[in-house]
Amino acid sequence: MVSPGFTLNKTKTNRALKIVPKRGTIVPTMSTLPDSDNLSRTLFGKTRRAVLSLLYSHVDEAFYLRQIVRAAGVGLGAVQRELKQLSDAGIIQRMVRGHQVYYQANPRCPVFEELKILVIKAVGVGAALQAALAPLSDRIHVAFVYGSIARSGERLDSDVDVLVVGKVTFGEIVSSLREAQRTIGREINPTVYPPTEFRSKLAAGHHFLNSVLREPMLFLIGDKRELERLAKKPLAH
Amino acid sequence: MSLKDWLKNRWLIEHQTSRQEIADLLSVADRDLAQCQTPHLSPDWQLNIAYNAALQAATAALAAAGYRAAKEAHHYQVIQSLAYTIRADEGLIAQLDKFRKKRNIGSYERAGAISEQEVKEMVRLAKDLMGKVTVWLKKNHPELL
Numbered sequence: 001m002v003s004p005g006f007t008l009n010k011t012k013t014n015r016a017l018k019i020v021p022k023r024g025t026i027v028p029t030m031s032t033l034p035d036s037d038n039l040s041r042t043l044f045g046k047t048r049r050a051v052l053s054l055l056y057s058h059v060d061e062a063f064y065l066r067q068i069v070r071a072a073g074v075g076l077g078a079v080q081r082e083l084k085q086l087s088d089a090g091i092i093q094r095m096v097r098g099h100q101v102y103y104q105a106n107p108r109c110p111v112f113e114e115l116k117i118l119v120i121k122a123v124g125v126g127a128a129l130q131a132a133l134a135p136l137s138d139r140i141h142v143a144f145v146y147g148s149i150a151r152s153g154e155r156l157d158s159d160v161d162v163l164v165v166g167k168v169t170f171g172e173i174v175s176s177l178r179e180a181q182r183t184i185g186r187e188i189n190p191t192v193y194p195p196t197e198f199r200s201k202l203a204a205g206h207h208f209l210n211s212v213l214r215e216p217m218l219f220l221i222g223d224k225r226e227l228e229r230l231a232k233k234p235l236a237h
Numbered sequence: 238m239s240l241k242d243w244l245k246n247r248w249l250i251e252h253q254t255s256r257q258e259i260a261d262l263l264s265v266a267d268r269d270l271a272q273c274q275t276p277h278l279s280p281d282w283q284l285n286i287a288y289n290a291a292l293q294a295a296t297a298a299l300a301a302a303g304y305r306a307a308k309e310a311h312h313y314q315v316i317q318s319l320a321y322t323i324r325a326d327e328g329l330i331a332q333l334d335k336f337r338k339k340r341n342i343g344s345y346e347r348a349g350a351i352s353e354q355e356v357k358e359m360v361r362l363a364k365d366l367m368g369k370v371t372v373w374l375k376k377n378h379p380e381l382l
Contacts, residue, residue: 170332170335193352197353198352
């Protein structure tokens with residue numbers, strides 16, 4: 001079967017089939033979402049991104065080679081080369097326990113904190129959540145992570161707290177985040193507010209919403225301006 | 238996996254139920270379904286009551302199947318057992334389990350992290366589950382009704 005949008009060309013010189021995309025096919029783009037996939041791929045390249053994503057989104061854990069290869073989904077050789085380069089540069093640490101070699105994010109690396117934030121935003125939790133919510137993005141005004149992850153004090157057992165304001169149900173959000181929860185290996189706790197309820201609760205001085213809006217937020221959909229527009233008031237930071 | 242495997246893992250305990258027990262569980266579920274809609278209750282409390290209705294319905298199904306959940310992670314096991322008792326779909330179980338989590342958060346960590354819309358969804362879910370459990374009981378354990 002040939003997928004629609006593609007034509008097959010057979011040439012005499014090359015016995016293999018070449019797939020040539022048809023010109024003029026419309027590729028939908030998510031204009032409201034920054035393409036974090038492209039961003040991180042351009043910054044790091046496939047293997048480095050995969051290794052950093054695993055190690056820097058679980059900084060308290062050490063992983064052995066086989067786990068990293070499985071998570072990265074690339075060849076063993078490529079992962080080994082990457083691990084050597086990253087260990088030599090002090091970005092990750094290589095540890096030997098018994099007969100096993102483990103790798104872990106290196107807290108003594110001068111850009112450890114910065115890398116952690118970058119990974120959360122561009123490759124790790126943030127990117128996974130953004131991808132999971134993308135199919136509902138036209139009905140979501142604002143979605144952001146708050147709590148310990150947004151404060152970047154990520155711990156091994158941190159849950160991911162997400163606030164969503166939009167015309168979506170809790171059920172829809174839970175089912176769209178189910179896969180992301182497995183991918184990132186953390187519990188995701190969403191709270192979903194329709195825009196009108198969000199606005200009225202905020203105006204009535206709702207404690208939870210007011211305190212969340214004073215904390216650091218990691219935006220997945222929308223931004224601070226959109227949030228202020230929804231709240232009909234400027235926010236503290 | 239099956240409920241028998243769960244028994245081996247000590248997540249469940251064998252349990253002999255009765256018509257009286259099933260009737261009691263279903264009547265608590267009915268009562269809570271009605272009371273969660275009492276006006277002027279806070280969303281946290283309404284969610285708690287509606288969640289309890291769903292939990293009682295799930296407990297009734299598990300009891301009819303011959304089990305009760307062990308003490309540890311009790312609510313979690315009762316919710317997950319719906320996959321084997323009434324064959325609930327993954328979506329319903331995931332949603333109910335998130336409400337369980339939300340209920341914990343609402344009580345201990347982040348008071349107020351529950352919207353009115355979420356309460357309505359929890360009530361709808363509890364009603365839906367109650368209906369499904371009743372249909373399942375009629376079909377599979379008519380002697381208990």
